[in-house]
Amino acid sequence: MKPAEYSQMNPAALAPKASWFNRRCLEAVLKHLPHLDRGQLDLVLPDGRQLKFGQAQADEPRASVHLKSYRPLRRLMRGGLMGWAESYMEGEWDSPDLTSLIRWAVRNEKAMTHFMDGHPLIRMLNRLFHLSRNNSRRGSRRNIAYHYDLGNEFYRLWLDSTMTYSSALFEEHQSLQDAQLNKYRRICEMLKLKPGQDVLEIGCGWGGFAEVAATEFGAKVHGITLSQEQLDFARQRIEKAGLNAQCSFSLTDYRDLNQQYDHIVSIEMFEAVGESHWAGYFDKVKDCLKPGGEAVLQVISIAEERFEGYRRGADFIQRYIFPGGMLPSPSVMKNCITERGLSLQEELLFGRDYARTLEIWQRDFNERWPEIRSLGFDERFRRMWNYYLSYCAGGFYEDTIDVGLYRIKPA
Structure with a gap:
């Protein structure tokens, strides 16, 4: 889908049973996903609804993510890419080809800065652990x-x-x-x-x-x-x-x-x-x-x-x-x-x-x-x-x- 198709979309229409906070997380993700056009991402929502972003060319990755709940989006908003990885470890989302998903993310990372780092406090805690x-x-x-x-x-x-x-x-x-x-x-x-x-x-x-x-x-x-x-x-x-x-x-x-x-x-x-x-x-x-x-x-x-x-x-x-x-x-x-x-x-x-x-x-x-x-x-x-x-x-x-x-x- 093109960015214009999402500009007026009401997240409540996509996730009518989701909580207010989950809808806000979904809205934030949908606002940015249409701009990630290097390759293709197929996103399956918890209710089974499928959304497609981009169109993969012959040399571009085609990735797929199946959300089992909206918890991965909350983790992404708070913990950035670390939170997203932790969500996978907990079984909250799946992908049939994780490597293709990583490649898709790398190619689109300039448009993903909003999601990369997460909350400064969580980022600081991860850094302190490393140190x-x-x-x-x-x-x-x-x-x-x-x-x-x-x-x-x-x-x-x-x-x-x-x-x-x-x-x-x-x-x-x-x-x-x-x-x-x-x-x-x-x-x-x-x-x-x-x-x-x-x-x-x-x-x-x-x-x-x-x-x-x-x-x-x-x-x-x-x-x-x-x-x-x-x-x-x-x-x-x-x-x-x-x-x-x-x-x-x-x-x-x-x-x-x-x-x-x-x-x-x-x-x-x-x-x-x-x-x-x-x-x-x-x-x-x-x-x-x-x-x-x-x-x-x-x-x-x-x-x-x-x-x-x-x-x-x-x-x-x-x-x-x-x-x-x-x-x-x-x-x-x-x-x-x-x-x-x-x-x-x-x-x-x-x-x-x-x-x-x-x-x-x-x-x-x-x-x-x-x-x-x-x-x-x-x-x-x-x-x-x-x-x-x-x-x-x-x-x-x-x-x-x-x-x-x-x-x-x-x-």
């Missing part, structure tokens, strides 16, 4: 445990057999497992890794990179993590593979490292460092490299034009998925690298591969949900993770976030 999860030594252990100590069995059910929880690097027609192995090999090749060289992995996950680097490239790898669950799994994995002579792992904060290595690898750990600790992180990378050594970091970044607004707020990911997390923009990260006496030698960006990775994770997560549920996770958790995976996939598709491999060395 309270600072990645000090104690805070880092707490933040990592919140996400990664959900249990190895939980992650095993929906990750591929390499137990890799970071973006794959796909070649055409590759499976997720092969694409993850491809990513590990590419990192080793970027470092020109040789047999017998010592590699430090900051944030070793479940040991997937260490196994490839040791088995295929003959490296000696020491991996550090703050997750007890990951540590236990990685040690068992390496023992089973007969690689104890080449690989070791420890529960260590990167700030406590004091040895030097031929090379350093860190795969999607930088996002958990926190902006106030970025300089110290790069100082530690520099200090832990032997002369002539290099490091490869896999890092998720946020688009340049979004960084300043992002760093002043707190988004859904920071509130519910990765407490204390913070993405750099490409230029901010590169400036930090340079300021700490390091030099960027090579970069490889592959954001679309992350969107593909996330879609496979989401498919497998939902296919294995009955088994995941049996571990003690509830419906709210399922919806939270679906929103998280779609939120990220939509961002990678729409280039609001990206991921890259960055090879650096002391200047």
Whole structure:
């Protein structure tokens, strides 16, 4: 429908049984929706009435939202996009394709500023929560445990057999497992890794990179993590593979490292460092490299034009998925690298591969949900993770976030 068609519409005609406040919320939404014309939104009201906004072209997203009540609109008015996400977690609205809805919202966000932030008080409370999860030594252990100590069995059910929880690097027609192995090999090749060289992995996950680097490239790898669950799994994995002579792992904060290595690898750990600790992180990378050594970091970044607004707020990911997390923009990260006496030698960006990775994770997560549920996770958790995976996939598709491999060395 066109804006003019809504200018005289009485919300009471659309929602005759709704309360006065619910009608006011509906009126506020209807006032703005006709101006969101990048793609198409099909809105189903609680009584089943359907409204269509925009007309999707071939390359534009078509999204659909089914309101089960008017509570989502109240949450949107009060809590902005955070409130909207929380409403989904509570089962108050549904969408057959969350990723398309996220993409539609990104394309129309300039016309959605009225809904973005919500009430200043709620926005401030979300920001204060984020600031309270600072990645000090104690805070880092707490933040990592919140996400990664959900249990190895939980992650095993929906990750591929390499137990890799970071973006794959796909070649055409590759499976997720092969694409993850491809990513590990590419990192080793970027470092020109040789047999017998010592590699430090900051944030070793479940040991997937260490196994490839040791088995295929003959490296000696020491991996550090703050997750007890990951540590236990990685040690068992390496023992089973007969690689104890080449690989070791420890529960260590990167700030406590004091040895030097031929090379350093860190795969999607930088996002958990926190902006106030970025300089110290790069100082530690520099200090832990032997002369002539290099490091490869896999890092998720946020688009340049979004960084300043992002760093002043707190988004859904920071509130519910990765407490204390913070993405750099490409230029901010590169400036930090340079300021700490390091030099960027090579970069490889592959954001679309992350969107593909996330879609496979989401498919497998939902296919294995009955088994995941049996571990003690509830419906709210399922919806939270679906929103998280779609939120990220939509961002990678729409280039609001990206991921890259960055090879650096002391200047």
